[in-house]
Structure formats: C-alpha cells, structure tokens
Amino acid sequence: MPRGLDHIVHAVRDLDAAVALYRGLGFQVGARNVHPRQWGTQNHIIQFPGTYVELLALADTADIAPHSSHRFSFGAFNRDFLAQRQALSMFALQGRGTSDADAFRRDGISEFDLYRFAREAKRPDGTTVKVAFELAFASDPLAPDIGFFTSHHLHPENFWNPAFQKHRNSATNVAGIVLVAKDPDRHRKFLAAFTDAIAVYHAGGFIFRTPRGEIEITTPEDFTHRFGVAAPDTGQGARVAAIRFALADASLLEAAPEQAGIAGLYSENATIIGAEDAMGAVLIFEPAVDSPVDHRA
Secondary structure (H helix, E strand, C coil): CCCCEEEEEEECCCHHHHHHHHHHCCCCCCCCEECCCCCCEEEEEEEECCEEEEEEEECCCCCCCCCECCECCHHHHHHHHHHHCCEEEEEEEECCCHHHHHHHHHCCCCCCCCEEEEEEEECCCCCEEEEEEEEEEECCCCCCCCEEEEEEECCHHHHCCHHHCCCCCCEEEEEEEEEECCCHHHHHHHHHHHHCCCEEEECCEEEEEECCEEEEEECHHHHHHHHCCCCCCCCCCCEEEEEEEEECCHHHCCHHHHHHCCCCEEECCEEEECCCCCCCCEEEEEECCCCCCCCCC
C-alpha cells in the first residue's frame, strides 16, 4: 500500500517570522518544540488529520551530529540547507518503522539505520506528554537538496489532536506537494520505491497518488506555466517547490493572502503565494474536492 504524506518541513532562518506568516494566512500554529541536542533544531507544527507542516529553524548547533555512512543527520542536513536558502527542505511519509528501512535497503535507496527519538509535547491544557518516532531515511543522489524519510509515530494518541486541526482559513488537509526537476523521469524509479506507489504521467512529469496527498514531480517550466510563479533553482538537483492546501470554504481562497498583507495570485480556482512572499516556499490554496467552487472569469 502506498505511503501517504506524514509531514513537510519548511526550513526558515527566523522561526517567529514563519509563525507570524502562517498565522496571518489563517493557520493555527502549535507551541514551540525543541529537538534533541544532536539535531540542534526547533519547530512549530501546523496539524491536519494525519498530516502536518513543520516550521523548522536552527537552535543550539554546537552538538549537531555529523552524517555517517549509516546515519543520516537531520540537524546537519537542515543546517547546511539553511546556509544556502530557506525553503521546503524535506518531506516525510507515513512510516512502518523497521520494515521501511529494510525495504529501502532492498530497493537500493538507503543504507541508513533506523533512527529512534523522543521529545516532550504539550496538550491544549498545557500538560506535558511524550511523543516518539522511528525514522527511516532514504536518499536520491540526484536530489541532494531534499531530505526523504518515513516517520512512524510510537505514541500517536499523544501527537494528533483534533483541537489543533481547526484553521481559520478552513484548510482541511494537505492536498499534495509539488517537486520540480529538470528531468522528472530520472527521479521516477526512486520516488516509486520511496512512496510504494505507481507513477502516473501528468503534464510535464508524474504524480504518485497516496492515501494522504499527491506527490507530484514536474519541470520548472511546467510549474511556472501552471502556477504563475517562479520555480526554485534546480541547478543542484530536484527540489520541493510547493505545498497544496485544500480549503473547505472556497470563498476564502483569496482572503488568506489579503489578511496576511502579502501578494497572492488567483488562477484557475486556486490562490498561489510565491516563494518571495512565503520564505522560500510556494503555497497553493485550492478548493477541497467536495467544496463548492467559485467559478470566476
């Protein structure tokens, strides 16, 4: 069965500014969390049922663990990524723990050991609970600027909370993400193994449909043609370009950027916010599948 989206990492240099951006766009943003010292990172979470966006920044980097032949360093990857840019740095799929690590090794897309870690989280009433995860990392040599992994939640009852999943902009879920690459076909085999899904040809590339969102890869030219904004630089390889959010109330499509005081482009029943206004990420707001669509000229 295909692995659905678990979360997308938006790596930023100013975490407070990122929180203000997303809150201005109508999202409920959770409390700040601090990762283990060997990661040297901190985050805020924007939750949906089964999926979330992670706003991530560096914290104390003194003890960040280096990469090794069998260990992927989450902290080192994001530290090096942020040294060049702020943007969408990683995405994680729903995990199966050890079986993912074994499958990735068999498919030739990883030699990394399974990584386990835990941290504290806060409930809406302020009480502290433990959350823990098993991470299975994979690697596409043609996409060194994307971190790929699966995340298995060991205490899901302490992590997912319906109270955190209600957003003023009516966003109900992450409809998908869009990757860009000069030649999408060169990434098809890797993405098929990583997602455990079948590639379906679409426009300038491929879509992998999963139980939680679509993972699409297309060319920079097709991306700009469809969404009207610039694609990220693919000079060093494929990149994660955009997050697609589904809104239950289509009448709010144009309201989000206006309320945040930033520019938005309305095109074909979607509102698009370019990377220059969203800290390196392209954010796409579109009607949920079962929501009424506002057809405009």
